[in-house]
Amino acid sequence: MRKNERKKVKAFYNPPHLLVKQAVTIMLYAWITGWKKSAFLRWAVQLQNLLHAGAGAHQICCFGVNPHVVWEMTGRCNLKCIHCHAFGGEASSDDELSTEEGKALIDHIVPLDIRTFVFTGGEPLLREDLFELIAYAKSRGFTVFIATNGTLITKEVAKLLRKYNVGVVIGLDGMNPEVHDSIRGVEGAYDAVIEGIANCIAEKLYLHLNIIASRRNFDEIERIIDYGDRIGAYSYFIYNFVPFGRGEEIQEYALGRVDFKTLLDLILEKQREVRAIIIPVASPEYWAYALQRRGIHSRRLINFLGHFVGGCLAGKGMVYIKPNGDVWACPFFPVQVGNVRKERLDRIWENLRELKFEHSENECNGCEYVRMCGGCKTRMMIGDSNGECPVNKRAER
Numbered sequence: 001m002r003k004n005e006r007k008k009v010k011a012f013y014n015p016p017h018l019l020v021k022q023a024v025t026i027m028l029y030a031w032i033t034g035w036k037k038s039a040f041l042r043w044a045v046q047l048q049n050l051l052h053a054g055a056g057a058h059q060i061c062c063f064g065v066n067p068h069v070v071w072e073m074t075g076r077c078n079l080k081c082i083h084c085h086a087f088g089g090e091a092s093s094d095d096e097l098s099t100e101e102g103k104a105l106i107d108h109i110v111p112l113d114i115r116t117f118v119f120t121g122g123e124p125l126l127r128e129d130l131f132e133l134i135a136y137a138k139s140r141g142f143t144v145f146i147a148t149n150g151t152l153i154t155k156e157v158a159k160l161l162r163k164y165n166v167g168v169v170i171g172l173d174g175m176n177p178e179v180h181d182s183i184r185g186v187e188g189a190y191d192a193v194i195e196g197i198a199n200c201i202a203e204k205l206y207l208h209l210n211i212i213a214s215r216r217n218f219d220e221i222e223r224i225i226d227y228g229d230r231i232g233a234y235s236y237f238i239y240n241f242v243p244f245g246r247g248e249e250i251q252e253y254a255l256g257r258v259d260f261k262t263l264l265d266l267i268l269e270k271q272r273e274v275r276a277i278i279i280p281v282a283s284p285e286y287w288a289y290a291l292q293r294r295g296i297h298s299r300r301l302i303n304f305l306g307h308f309v310g311g312c313l314a315g316k317g318m319v320y321i322k323p324n325g326d327v328w329a330c331p332f333f334p335v336q337v338g339n340v341r342k343e344r345l346d347r348i349w350e351n352l353r354e355l356k357f358e359h360s361e362n363e364c365n366g367c368e369y370v371r372m373c374g375g376c377k378t379r380m381m382i383g384d385s386n387g388e389c390p391v392n393k394r395a396e397r
Contacts, residue, residue, distance in 0.1 A: 009115045009143035012051050015340065027310040029060055032290050032309065033271045036062035042275040049206050049234045052167055053277070056115030058317070059310035062284040062376070063330070064237070066310055067317030068116035069109055070147075070331070073130075075323050077123040079149050080185030081171075081245045082211050083253075085245035085331050088122045089185075095324040101341065105321070106137050108345040114319065118169070120147035122323070125157065134164050139170040145169055147210070151189055153196035158203040167206035169237075170197060174220040175227055177281065183216060197231065207233045213263050214241035214253040222266060238267055239249050240282040242332045242378055262389045264289045271331040282376045284311035288369030288391045297368060306371030314377045315355040319348075329355055357381075367392040 013019055030040045035240045037180065041328065044050060057065035075091025077084075097105065100271065109117070117137050124130055124146055137144050150170035153161075161168060170193060174180035177190035184190075200207050209228045212223055228236060243251040255263060264286055271278045280286040287309050291302065310316060314329040321327055325341040327348050328334060337355065338348030357377045369391055 007110050007140075009056070009110055010113065011141070012055055012143075012289060016366075018056070018058070019303065021308070022057055022272075025057070026050075026054075028305060028308050029071065032287060032294075032305070033268060034290075034294075036272050039273055039275050043234070043277065045232065045282065052143055052165075052206050056113065059308055060279070060363060061310040061313040061316065062279070062286075063281050063313040063318055064279055065116055065317075066313055067114045067319070068118060069103065069114050069319045069321070069331075070118040070120055071097075071102070071279070072120050072121040072122065072319045072323055072331070073097070073133075074126055074127050076126045077121060077149070078126065078151060078186070079123070079189055081149075081246070082183055082185060082250055083214065083241060083245075083247040085242070085247060086122060087246050091122065091323065095327055096127075096390055097340070101325070102129070102133045103136050105325075105340055106133070106140055106142070107347070108340070109142075109319075110248070111141055112319075112346065112349055114317075115141070115143055116145070117142040118145045118147055120169075123149055123152065125152040131160055131323070134166060138164055138282070143167070145206075147171075148196075148366055149184065149189070149193065150196035150200075151192035153199050155199050158196075158199040158205065161200070161205055162203040167208060167348075168200050169208040169210055170200070170212040171212070172224055173212050174217050175223040176220060179217050179220055183212070183214075201231055207231070208235045208237070209233050210237045210239065212239045212241050213255065214250075215259065216250075216253050217324070218255075218259060218263075221263070225270045226279070227276060228276060233276050235276055236278045237281045238263070238283075239277060240280065240376075240379075240383070242282050242292060242376075244332045244334075244378065244382065257388050257390070261289075264390065268293075281378060284373045284376055285389055285391050287311065288367075288373040291369065291372070298315075299368060302369060303371050309372050310371040311371075312375060312377055315352060319345075319352065327352070330378055333381065363389070364392065 059066040077088030080089045173183045180190040189257040191282040196234050243254050320331050325339045326336045327338045337351040364375045
């Protein structure tokens, strides 16, 4: 019998004051971004999705809710995306956590009071035990998402996802098939993902779209957001392309300073009008930029808002687990803080929260918005200076 076998994560309403904080967080987010009341209410009244999105959340951060767990359960993939941080499609299954190890991992997360669990890859639908593990996570009370390229979501797969009430995160990098296919590395990927999305919509699944913002597809971003709004996407991640993993080979696609600022302006513009929440990834400067544009400089107000909007999630509330059990603070931050095969997860969790980010401390020193931002730890670490901070005046040196 597994330790903690009968324990489950807390229900969404426990403790009640967390629900109150989540409600305040959403309203403050809407205020910070200038989200139009009509669009915001159309999003907020979808209560089932709202509770799914915010399970156990203490803050909104870069990369979504704080805290949550992401398990990169396989490096295998049917696509060969040019930006893939995990080198998807090039890995074997030899060193992946087994089914039983996966269940033990889920057990060990329960006591950490983390309620959102994301299965990703590679392509998680290539794991034959995916739905067995989803069922196990659901039995322990987790709110579950699957992050997928969407091409393998048949009608039958969509029905299974509905059966287990799984939120679906799908990557879409262009409404132009040639652009999407060139980024995803396989001809026909666009047609397959659009069909997969249609199957999710037919089953009324929670739908989230991931967009990688690079120079290759910059003109496609607004079109993807508008498409998602038409079909009822509930949330978006817009990734500021980080040249990491396979992406190191295409560093010229990284956004420069002007493009980065344009991206932040675009996200703010679209957030005001769409019925979905848009979260930037690898762009924690977004919220600081929004406040700066509104002329807000009060340290007291900024520190108060920092209780609800937390900037970079690395070292705060993300547990990113590689196929072999290594634990990172972020999928783009290749610093191992432990391995679930060798160490207790509660100890690894402490290591994560004790991580020091000297680059961030140096670059963000003196910035009035540091409590709500903190800079992208990965971009600082790899020396990505193309998209320099549009907020901190030190970046203008």
